[in-house]
Amino acid sequence: MIPWPPPRRTGAKSLQCGVHVFRVIMASMSPSSLVRPTLLIAGIMLIASNLRAPVTGVAPVLDMLRADLGLSAAAAGMLTTLPLLAFAAVSPLAAIVARRTGLERALLGALLALLAGLCLRSAGSTWALFAGTIAIGSGIAFGNVLLPSLVKRDFPQRIATLTSSYALVMGIASGAASFVAVPLANWQAGPGWPLALFAPALLVVLSLAVWLPSCRAGRRPVPLSADSAAPRQAIWKSWLAWQITLFLGINSLIYYSVAGWLPSMLHDAGYSATETGSIHGLLQLASAVAGLLLIPLMRRMRDQRALACGVAMFSVLGLSGLLLAPQWATLWTLSYGFGSGASIILGLAFVSLRARDALQAAALSGMAQALGYLLAAGGPTAIGALHDSTGGWTAALAACIVCACAQIGFGLGAGRNRHVG
Template sequence: MTMIAPAPTVSGHGPLLIGIMLIAATLRAPITGVAPLLGVIRDSSGISAAEAGVLTTLPLLAFAAISPFAATLARRFGIERALFSALLVIAAGIALRSTGPVWALFAGTAMLGAGIAVGNVLLPSLLKRDFPSRITGITGAYAITAGLVSALASTTAIPLASLPGSNWYLALAGTLVLPAIALLAWLPQLRSDSVPTAEVAAPPHGGPLWRSALAWQVTGFLGLTSLVFYIVVGWLPAVLVEAGYPAATAGSLHGLSQLATAVPGLILGPAARRMKDQRAIAVAVSLATGVALLGLWQLPALAMFWAALFGFGAGAAFILGLTFVSLRTSHSHQAAALSGMAQCVGYSLAAAGPPLAGLAHDATGGWGIALVACIAVTLLMAVLGSLAGRATTIRLDR
């Protein structure tokens, strides 16, 4: 019989929790902090809207390409060392894209996306292993952290680029502090690095995960949430500028939407624990996201409200999607495998969103088609959320 160590308590693992939060702070801001600067980057480099959309898409392509291998890295080297390596790659990518040339901007963005992909996959697996009874609460906490830091990155991007002697790539360099601090905080976890256990190293119980309907429902919900989120994250400042807002105000509203993604982390955990399943809340947050997009399209004068509502809805959907990865699986290896599957398929889908939205804008001269398409996607999110939110786990036949 394989002996499983008892789950650690939160109070006894402060350094581990601090490290988790600092890693979470690194997983979104290096991407979302680019959007307010896209106009400046386009003006200085001459790239088109579609090419700027590719810049937003590169991390998603990296997520899709790298995510399937993250669980293998964790099984071979341990989750702690895999996460430390991911932070190194993120730091290297931020440094490269901040050197100035356009090629370095694209290459560095792809590199940091590869590191973020590993972190995205392995954090849910780490929670499943070390905090199985507190998954929702800690997932909410690191979503709050990611949202707050993303908001800071968005709101400070234009002011930093506007400082005397500064420019867009020096503004992007500011996010390098995030992986640097996270690396220092994670060093103690390397000394206690866990050797892959039988449960983590063994092949998945029961057969291929990709044949599970529930796995595909979780994958679809998280993937469509990512599709809508990254289209809006990439283009919201441009949408607002076209609606008549100054660039600095558009950047601040973009930051507000990122800040609002943190709010669900405060309330979703307690609410989800009181529910027998998460179907109703998955449908509600999907529809709230759609209403926000409808408002941005039809009533941009209330952009502050719509940006906040979008951030709240999309942030809640992300937390639910990450929570589904842990709640719908039986053990940490299966959680890592489902996380890799969901992010590989989901981000492959999401990667097409920003450039297609840019092409639609260039073809029509407006953002209406892209926003309508996103509204339709939120309706499909509601359907898949109602299925993924059922209180059950993935069961694979041997």
């Protein structure tokens, strides 16, 4: 605090004191110090908007894409599986890159990879479709891993609020991508799916424009806890870390299986292409709405075991409804979407809440994302194989219900108010 009135000084000492006081006042009123948190939060939300939409926007136009390129069912299924494999392969590298370049620059690289992948995927050829999908998965993997670490570093007192908020934005953007995919594909004569697959690039460009000032501000140091000297490999020996990983991984396994095959399930149940696209969009929006309800709840709950159990039960209810009464698919899709979206929010919050510092959060996030998405990568293929072998969706949905019940058990462990290690 600057004393006032200032002590009496004469000559050069008085001038130096005046210059010092002026610098302190101007620094406290610096526009960058006032604007940076706002830009940072806006950047977090915009980056989050790109973490699901480029993947979920494929399913509504998958039949058009297959017809135009002559893809088999197995090859089409790889368009859902490849991003998950990229998530699993690239996620462990994100924390290493962030430690060397800084979180801001690592996330900038993720956005550039995502933009390049979207441009390549919509080029119109089969090889570009798959190569672009891999690039998209790599960019999303970095964002998935590093956003929880960024929130832990810069907003440690607002983890629940910001995690819920960016998950809400993620769900809204992915829902919009599903809603507009079919209209965009039908907007022009000839194959219109490239336009539908390129549409998320607009969000990436906007994200780059907002995120660049954070990169120009330079690399910020990461505050460490007293336990940071412990080797990061100890996370892999922590049962709590494994519970968080399996809670997120099982939820992702079910989500990407359902998101990838829901249009086909609905089509077999008698729904039109337009109806399946709309209900698929509702799945994304329902997952976004979960954030609005979880924000006030997570602020008041230090122990989230009951919350983890409750949201997983919504998933069980929705999946059971799709199995037993598909004529009410809209209701069951909303129930499942809410439960799955809430589980994603809780899982991402667990990464920040159970870690002791930002670097441990990045390491835990890398573990959870790598193993979780490796587990999820087999989901769409396994569900498709069950459908082909049984001739229906009963066995596939029953397997998803069993997995959702297992998720409840891991949520009871991950929700405890403890730290990893």
